[in-house]
Amino acid sequence: MSDTASPNTTETHTFQTEAKQLLKLMIHSLYSNREIFLRELISNASDAIDKLRFKSIEAPDLLGEDAEFHIDITFDKEAKTLVLADNGIGMSREEVITNLGTIAKSGTAEFLTNLTGDQAKDAQLIGQFGVGFYSAFMVADVVEVRTLAAGGDQGVLWRSSGEDAYELEEVELTQRGTSVTLYLQEDALDFADDFRLRNVVRKYSDHIDVPVRMLKQAEANPQDNADDEAVIDQVEAAEFEPVNSAQALWTRSRSEVSDDEYKEFYKHVSHDFEDPLSWSHNRVEGKLEYSSLLYLPKRAPFDMYNREVPRGLKLYVQRVFILDDAEQFLPLYLRFVKGVLDSNDLPLNVSREILQDDERVTSIRNALTKRVLNLLDTMAKKSPEDYQTFWNEFGEVLKEGAGEDFANREALAKLMRFASSKSDGSAKTVSLDAYLERKVAEQEAIYYICSETYETAKRSPHLEMFKAKDVEVLLMFDRIDEWLMSMLTEYTGVQFIDVMRGDVTLPGEAKDEQDDADKKEEEDSAANEHPLVARIADVLGDKVDSVRPSKRLTDSPACLVLADYAMGVQMRRIMEASGQAMPDSKPIFEFNITHPLLERLDQEPDEDRFAELVGVLFDQASLAEGGALTDPGAYVERLNRLLLELLDAQ
Numbered sequence: 001m002s003d004t005a006s007p008n009t010t011e012t013h014t015f016q017t018e019a020k021q022l023l024k025l026m027i028h029s030l031y032s033n034r035e036i037f038l039r040e041l042i043s044n045a046s047d048a049i050d051k052l053r054f055k056s057i058e059a060p061d062l063l064g065e066d067a068e069f070h071i072d073i074t075f076d077k078e079a080k081t082l083v084l085a086d087n088g089i090g091m092s093r094e095e096v097i098t099n100l101g102t103i104a105k106s107g108t109a110e111f112l113t114n115l116t117g118d119q120a121k122d123a124q125l126i127g128q129f130g131v132g133f134y135s136a137f138m139v140a141d142v143v144e145v146r147t148l149a150a151g152g153d154q155g156v157l158w159r160s161s162g163e164d165a166y167e168l169e170e171v172e173l174t175q176r177g178t179s180v181t182l183y184l185q186e187d188a189l190d191f192a193d194d195f196r197l198r199n200v201v202r203k204y205s206d207h208i209d210v211p212v213r214m215l216k217q218a219e220a221n222p223q224d225n226a227d228d229e230a231v232i233d234q235v236e237a238a239e240f241e242p243v244n245s246a247q248a249l250w251t252r253s254r255s256e257v258s259d260d261e262y263k264e265f266y267k268h269v270s271h272d273f274e275d276p277l278s279w280s281h282n283r284v285e286g287k288l289e290y291s292s293l294l295y296l297p298k299r300a301p302f303d304m305y306n307r308e309v310p311r312g313l314k315l316y317v318q319r320v321f322i323l324d325d326a327e328q329f330l331p332l333y334l335r336f337v338k339g340v341l342d343s344n345d346l347p348l349n350v351s352r353e354i355l356q357d358d359e360r361v362t363s364i365r366n367a368l369t370k371r372v373l374n375l376l377d378t379m380a381k382k383s384p385e386d387y388q389t390f391w392n393e394f395g396e397v398l399k400e401g402a403g404e405d406f407a408n409r410e411a412l413a414k415l416m417r418f419a420s421s422k423s424d425g426s427a428k429t430v431s432l433d434a435y436l437e438r439k440v441a442e443q444e445a446i447y448y449i450c451s452e453t454y455e456t457a458k459r460s461p462h463l464e465m466f467k468a469k470d471v472e473v474l475l476m477f478d479r480i481d482e483w484l485m486s487m488l489t490e491y492t493g494v495q496f497i498d499v500m501r502g503d504v505t506l507p508g509e510a511k512d513e514q515d516d517a518d519k520k521e522e523e524d525s526a527a528n529e530h531p532l533v534a535r536i537a538d539v540l541g542d543k544v545d546s547v548r549p550s551k552r553l554t555d556s557p558a559c560l561v562l563a564d565y566a567m568g569v570q571m572r573r574i575m576e577a578s579g580q581a582m583p584d585s586k587p588i589f590e591f592n593i594t595h596p597l598l599e600r601l602d603q604e605p606d607e608d609r610f611a612e613l614v615g616v617l618f619d620q621a622s623l624a625e626g627g628a629l630t631d632p633g634a635y636v637e638r639l640n641r642l643l644l645e646l647l648d649a650q
């Protein structure tokens with residue numbers, strides 16, 4: 001490529017702040033493995049070729065005489081340069097500015113403010129940004145990009161030293177595509193070496209289905225020749241040869257592909273810098289024919305809950321790249337899955353609109369969903385540690401599936417992991433199967449509690465009787481859990497029971513009730529006739545639905561119980577936060593007859609003092625649920641008054 005730059009047309013642009021920060025961070029954090037810059041540049045070149053290949057199906061003229069795609073790498077030891085040139089789609093001036101001057105991902109600024117400052121950790125996160133191109137600055141002092149868009153007529157030169165700014169110039173270019181020139185740093189001169197480059201290309205980019213070419217060895221070092229004229233002639237006549245095997249990886253059979261190749265391919269399709277956690281590669285023949293290669297990442301992207309973020313697979317039709325982010329082939333709750341789908345049945349001119357309601361798409365989607373769930377199930381059995389990593393990162397998203405994918409609800413429930421009253425700490429490690437295996441005699445339900453944090457769940461007064469009877473309770477405290485449990489009513493025929501709701505029955509009790517219903521009724525009415533019921537109800541008035549003695553409590557004096565169909569605390573918070581006015585739902589106030597405080601209260605003749613104490617018990621019960629007091633000031637005043645009385649009495 002040639003260019004004639006006119007200094008008059010040079011413009012200087014500053015990088016977007018985020019781009020600048022990321023660039024700096026990346027250069028520092030990935031430095032120890034800087035040969036990957038080559039993988040990133042080849043990956044970009046290959047994407048650019050894929051895009052043009054697709055566009056040219058409808059507009060073959062775009063290719064002109066230059067119809068054989070390739071990526072060429074050349075270097076010059078003397079000049080200390082390395083050039084990577086592709087004949088892909090190229091970029092217009094505007095595209096250069098948006099693609100190489102800004103980081104388009106929304107949320108980048110927040111992400112950056114959340115960085116830990118721990119370079120090792122931050123380095124693992126930064127791969128999410130598609131900062132691939134900037135990795136060139138790990139080895140180069142200056143990078144120049146010359147590019148001419150397919151069908152365009154104005155070439156552009158972008159030049160930067162990777163600090164604050166970049167320069168743009170209009171240049172004459174005759175060949176479509178992009179060439180990236182790296183002016184190598186003194187300590188990166190080892191990359192101006194034929195042997196080294198070939199190694200790196202084979203190591204990282206063997207699977208790229210476009211030939212990555214280098215000059216044949218004998219001609220690769222023209223600078224050895226003293227005669228300059230001869231050198232130029234020689235380069236022009238030089239022959240390129242492919243260095244990689246240039247076969248699309250997913251078209252090969254599983255047994256031929258090594259784990260390392262799978263991992264490198266993942267990095268190419270996902271733009272992730274880390275290895276994947278696992279993958280599944282399959283070819284399906286029969287009514288529908290397709291190959292799929294699906295990957296599970298190790299780490300959740302920071303913007304997993306932003307629904308606008310592109311997701312989905314790279315779609316190919318008969319090996320031709322069609323679309324990035326084809327989201328129709330997987331349900332939303334599997335949006336973290338990356339990979340490739342290559343269909344033999346879809347038409348080459350397929351568009352997102354056609355994919356929307358195509359029967360073939362639906363059946364591929366169902367099959368791929370099963371594939372991913374099977375992959376997870378196998379991982380859970382065979383590599384529980386990996387599975388735990390997966391669950392910690394993606395569990396909350398997978399839970400969305402309970403509402404989205406009725407057909408797979410049971411399979412999804414099987415994959416879920418929870419914290420439990422019987423395990424140490426807040427780690428979510430208990431499966432429903434494990435729970436059922438250790439249920440106590442006569443236990444006919446899976447008990448759970450939903451709360452806002454692990455601590456409030458773990459210390460909830462509602463668990464006391466369960467602990468006393470050695471019954472395990474699952475502790476749920478993800479934002480999505482209350483919603484999840486409204487979708488999930490049973491697992492393998494066993495009901496879920498929320499221990500915070502209604503008149504909870506403990507194992508063994510339901511049976512008693514049937515055997516001896518009369519006795520039970522008698523007991524119940526006797527309990528309800530407890531003199532405190534009416535007295536407390538009088539004080540609490542319309543703050544509560546009703547007042548009753550508790551079967552749940554052993555240590556705490558009182559607790560609040562939700563009516564069977566009332567909205568839980570978590571859900572209520574979420575709805576309120578989204579600005580929705582919620583109808584008042586009143587709790588049931590349960591008190592512990594055997595607690596010394598209640599025994600004393602029963603003896604309290606002074607009605608004012610009685611009311612004061614009941615008020616404190618009520619507020620404490622809502623605090624224990626992690627609830628917010630409607631009038632915290634009044635609670636504090638009341639408590640202080642009581643403390644003062646206590647001190648005065650001494």
Ligand code: ADP
Nearest residue numbers: 044045048090091099130131132133134178271
């Ligand atoms: P990513 O590839 O993850 O999107 P990069 O920073 O590597 O991020 O590249 C940014 C964008 O620049 C690419 O998405 C692409 O649009 C454009 N680009 C980079 N290299 C090339 C190339 N060789 N040809 C055409 N466009 C390119």
